[in-house]
Amino acid sequence: MGLEQFKNRNVGQQEYVMLDLEHTPQSPIGKFKQVVKRTFKPELFVGLGVTMREMINALFRGQMHTIKYPFEKLPISPRYRAIHEMLRLLESGHYRCIGCGLCEKICISNCITMDTRYDENQRKEVSEYTINFGRCIFCGYCAEVCPELAIVHGQRYETASEQRASFSLFEDMLTPIDKLNLQQEYDGFGAVTPNADENIKKTPLAY
Amino acid sequence: MEVVSYRSVETFVQHIPEVTALGVWIKAIIILAVISAIAGFGTYVERKVLAFMQRRLGPMHVGPYGLLQIIADGIKLFTKEDIVPQNANKFIFMVAPVITAATAFIALAAVPVFPDFTIPEWIPVIGGTFVPSIAADLNIGILFVLGMMAAGLYGPLLAGMAQANKWGLIGAARTAVQFLSYEVVTGLSILAPIMIVGSLSFVDFNAAQAGGIANWLVWKQPVAFVLFLIAGFAETNRTPFDLLEHEAEVVSGYATEYSGMRWGMFFIGEYANMITISVIAAVVFLGGYSADGMGWLWIMLKIAFFFMLMLWVRAAWPHVRPDQLMWLCWKVLMPIAVINVVITGIVMMV
Numbered sequence: 001m002g003l004e005q006f007k008n009r010n011v012g013q014q015e016y017v018m019l020d021l022e023h024t025p026q027s028p029i030g031k032f033k034q035v036v037k038r039t040f041k042p043e044l045f046v047g048l049g050v051t052m053r054e055m056i057n058a059l060f061r062g063q064m065h066t067i068k069y070p071f072e073k074l075p076i077s078p079r080y081r082a083i084h085e086m087l088r089l090l091e092s093g094h095y096r097c098i099g100c101g102l103c104e105k106i107c108i109s110n111c112i113t114m115d116t117r118y119d120e121n122q123r124k125e126v127s128e129y130t131i132n133f134g135r136c137i138f139c140g141y142c143a144e145v146c147p148e149l150a151i152v153h154g155q156r157y158e159t160a161s162e163q164r165a166s167f168s169l170f171e172d173m174l175t176p177i178d179k180l181n182l183q184q185e186y187d188g189f190g191a192v193t194p195n196a197d198e199n200i201k202k203t204p205l206a207y
Numbered sequence: 208m209e210v211v212s213y214r215s216v217e218t219f220v221q222h223i224p225e226v227t228a229l230g231v232w233i234k235a236i237i238i239l240a241v242i243s244a245i246a247g248f249g250t251y252v253e254r255k256v257l258a259f260m261q262r263r264l265g266p267m268h269v270g271p272y273g274l275l276q277i278i279a280d281g282i283k284l285f286t287k288e289d290i291v292p293q294n295a296n297k298f299i300f301m302v303a304p305v306i307t308a309a310t311a312f313i314a315l316a317a318v319p320v321f322p323d324f325t326i327p328e329w330i331p332v333i334g335g336t337f338v339p340s341i342a343a344d345l346n347i348g349i350l351f352v353l354g355m356m357a358a359g360l361y362g363p364l365l366a367g368m369a370q371a372n373k374w375g376l377i378g379a380a381r382t383a384v385q386f387l388s389y390e391v392v393t394g395l396s397i398l399a400p401i402m403i404v405g406s407l408s409f410v411d412f413n414a415a416q417a418g419g420i421a422n423w424l425v426w427k428q429p430v431a432f433v434l435f436l437i438a439g440f441a442e443t444n445r446t447p448f449d450l451l452e453h454e455a456e457v458v459s460g461y462a463t464e465y466s467g468m469r470w471g472m473f474f475i476g477e478y479a480n481m482i483t484i485s486v487i488a489a490v491v492f493l494g495g496y497s498a499d500g501m502g503w504l505w506i507m508l509k510i511a512f513f514f515m516l517m518l519w520v521r522a523a524w525p526h527v528r529p530d531q532l533m534w535l536c537w538k539v540l541m542p543i544a545v546i547n548v549v550i551t552g553i554v555m556m557v
Binding site: 035044047048050051052054055057058059063064065066068 | 256260263264520523539
């Protein structure tokens with residue numbers, strides 16, 4: 001396979017039609033003819049028809065574009081990297097984090113601070129864990145490096161707050177224990193969207 | 208009093224009760240209240256219809272389906288600061304919106320707006336009063352209405368010239384040019400129906416078209432109907448011809464420096480004029496109203512159709528340039544209107 005076919009960017013069906021644009025008439029009679037022709041063309045009424053069709057589509061065929069945003073939200077990709085979430089073990093309800101510190105190490109904006117200690121069972125326990133969201137660039141390395149799928153990126157993109165500390169404590173990011181059954185499992189960093197098959201048909205990877 | 212004594216010599220409607228001054232007063236108050244309310248509601252309808260045509264929802268959050276948006280707008284307009292620019296001619300600046308609103312409502316005085324009715328006897332003081340369908344049933348009704356709408360030109364004109372603002376001045380110039388030009392087309396286009404009916408009274412127009420759709424003047428005068436509609440769009444400053452306050456060119460035209468209720472009065476005047484034009488078109492060309500049965504509903508539907516058409520056109524069509532506007536008026540519409548009048552005259556003589 002040569003490179004030539006990749007360099008050919010004209011990948012469409014080449015069904016272009018040259019429009020027959022008339023020249024502006026110069027003679028008075030030509031101008032008059034143009035006015036009469038344009039007057040009795042149904043173009044204006046085609047325009048009225050288009051808007052009426054859109055109105056019918058919107059009102060009766062469920063094609064209204066408006067999303068009433070604070071009350072309705074568009075679904076976002078599972079790969080979206082919003083505020084972090086700390087997940088729990090489904091069996092015991094204990095948090096998954098084993099205190100390995102990889103996320104702290106890999107964080108390229110140095111925004112993760114964690115402190116650990118041994119608890120009475122000589123198991124590592126997270127005594128302090130904060131993410132400075134004033135610095136976090138939401139690169140997703142922490143979620144990628146986490147061996148336990150303990151820290152993931154959630155879907156909560158509304159992060160306006162009065163304080164930087166609002167979202168950043170370990171307890172804030174941890175799944176509430178009473179909502180453990182609602183905890184969404186993360187497919188892992190680089191997971192594809194549910195409609196990836198459709199999308200890839202629209203923009204194929206190879207010609 | 209003028210009106211009442213005038214009415215007593217009218218000959219064409221003998222059977223209805225006598226119109227008293229109290230009845231005219233009540234009618235005037237009804238027109239003011241209802242048309243102001245409809246004008247306010249018209250803004251809501253306009254926003255909704257435009258939104259639907261662009262597949263949006265429009266106002267939704269104030270009240271059910273945004274119905275109370277009118278009240279919110281009203282509160283906003285009434286409580287906003289009324290700013291008068293420093294270099295403006297203060298008296299003219301302040302009086303100009305009143306001219307627009309007043310002429311719009313005065314025009315409605317000679318237009319049949321709602322069916323006539325008698326107030327029930329059990330209501331104290333005003334019981335038994337006959338309220339006519341027209342506040343002032345002039346026998347030159349159409350002339351009066353067109354004249355009043357033409358006088359409404361002084362509102363935007365004075366407003367634009369008094370406010371010491373270049374956009375306002377351009378808006379005022381465009382007002383004068385556009386309204387004066389299209390006044391010619393309105394008058395000439397409605398002349399042919401007047402010739403056929405032989406009267407300037409709306410009641411006579413109504414009577415002349417009684418008895419079914421076949422008698423409507425729109426079938427006899429389709430050209431005049433189209434011309435009148437086009438000129439009506441220009442005179443009410445609606446979209447294909449809304450050069451007066453075309454925001455992409457002249458910010459807000461003559462209304463640039465206005466705020467609060469003074470701006471609101473321009474708005475109410477514009478919507479009242481839309482209703483007036485709709486009523487004239489419905490009465491003169493589309494058969495008007497019939498006193499019996501569902502006649503009131505039909506006239507409402509006809510008026511609503513024209514109102515809707517103005518919104519529909521606004522959603523669909525682009526603006527024209529000022530030179531195109533003048534070209535259309537003087538080189539196309541006016542000759543056609545004159546030819547239409549001449550042909551109508553010839554056909555009537557033969």
